[in-house]
Structures are given as structure tokens and as C-alpha cells.
Amino acid sequence: MSGEDNDLGGGCCCWRQEDDWENADVYNTACGDSFCLVEATPEANGMRFCCYCGKPLIQIQKSLSAAYKEKVFSDE
Ligand SMILES: [Zn+2]
Numbered sequence: 001m002s003g004e005d006n007d008l009g010g011g012c013c014c015w016r017q018e019d020d021w022e023n024a025d026v027y028n029t030a031c032g033d034s035f036c037l038v039e040a041t042p043e044a045n046g047m048r049f050c051c052y053c054g055k056p057l058i059q060i061q062k063s064l065s066a067a068y069k070e071k072v073f074s075d076e
Pocket residue numbers: 013029030031032050051052053054055
């Protein structure tokens with residue numbers, strides 16, 4: 001059997017950014033794991049392959065609100 005949700009990317013692994021702004025650094029991977037980035041995006045961190053399944057990584061950003069960005073940057 002094939003055609004699980006995990007295969008969405010057709011040979012790639014989709015990393016979906018968490019919806020919740022409190023967990024916006026967390027990406028859920030199509031292969032069933034999750035990864036927490038310290039900052040920025042997988043792409044910006046030079047991650048081109050999923051570190052769990054080894055497939056080419058596709059990142060799917062949530063559109064974060066300006067309020068979220070303001071909060072993050074003002075906290076520092
Ligand atoms: Zn993967």
C-alpha cells in the first residue's frame with residue numbers, strides 16, 4: 001500500500017510550521033517527527049534535506065501575523 005499523507009511531497013519531506021505562534025519555531029515533518037529551530041527557517045539554516053528521513057526538505061511557512069513578529073523582537 002502506498003499513498004499515505006506522508007508522501008504529499010512526492011519524494012520530498014514537507015516541514016510544516018506550527019500554527020501556534022508560541023510554537024512557531026517548531027516544524028512538523030511529513031515523516032512524523034518534529035524539529036525545533038532556534039531561529040529562522042529550515043532554508044535559512046541551510047537545511048535542504050530532512051534530518052529524519054533524508055528526503056529533500058520542503059518548508060511550508062505559516063503566515064505569521066505582524067503582532068507575532070513584534071512580540072518576538074521586542075522580547076529580546
Ligand atoms: Zn522527513
